[in-house]
Amino acid sequence: MTVANALPHDDAANWLLARTAYRPTVGIIAGSGLGELADGVAHPEVFPYADIPHFPTSTVAGHAGQLVLGLLAGVPVCLMRGRVHFYEGYSMQEITLPVRVMARLGVRTCIVTNAAGGINPDFEVGDIMVIQDHINLPGLAGHNPLRGPNDDRLGPRFPDMSNAYSPTLRRLAHQVAGELGLALREGVYVMVAGPNYETPAELRYLRLIGADAVGMSTVPEVLVARHSGMRVLGLSLITNKVIFTPRDTDEPLELHQEVLDVGARRAKDLQRLVVGVVERLQEPSVDQNR
């Protein structure tokens, strides 16, 4: 079934296309504390989310809310400095509108970053994990941005997720990390709805079902990117090690500040990795059209 014309993301894309000469082929989503990724963008043109028609605006510290168009390693990119989350009260469709806009601008490759809690006991704070696969807990419970009538112009009704995270881009990330001397993990990201952090019992459950890292974002954007036919690379920065047994104290944990601090400390390495990957996307061996 198809739905009516004049979609919100068309409005937003047309608004942008009328204001920039950039035609980005790579989209980058900078997660919690990782907005610094935008500092590497040359000749930036910056659009606050609040100015772009229909764009959701972030309500969380650490998420600036700007769309930055410019050049990264000579490649035209569209970078989201900050994202919005389901827990902020937006619908799954609203939080993924920027990805639909990217698709309309011509983006074919999407690099998604996030801050995540380390569930795999081998992971350390500051580690970077290439997302190999995900578990969509809100999605399994019905919160999915692809729910509702499918617009066949945008993508298929039943998109395949058997290789949601591009094997080519994952290999490339490991190659670039090796050249930069950066250690890189790989694992499964589980999305929880948040906004509360998980209980120890929930974390033991997440470990049992095969998750290596946990966070409150990324998966909806990846679903829409894949639905739109983009290739996806997902990178998680491990900002904390999760706790599997209840703490024996009434003192609260201050996790959000820790998440932002680790982001600030590791942003440069993540930026080098992303720039290295974008640079290599131009190589014929990394066929951009899949």
Ligand code: HPA
């Ligand atoms: N849980 C959920 N989301 C997160 C975490 C966490 O421990 N760390 C960073 N984002």
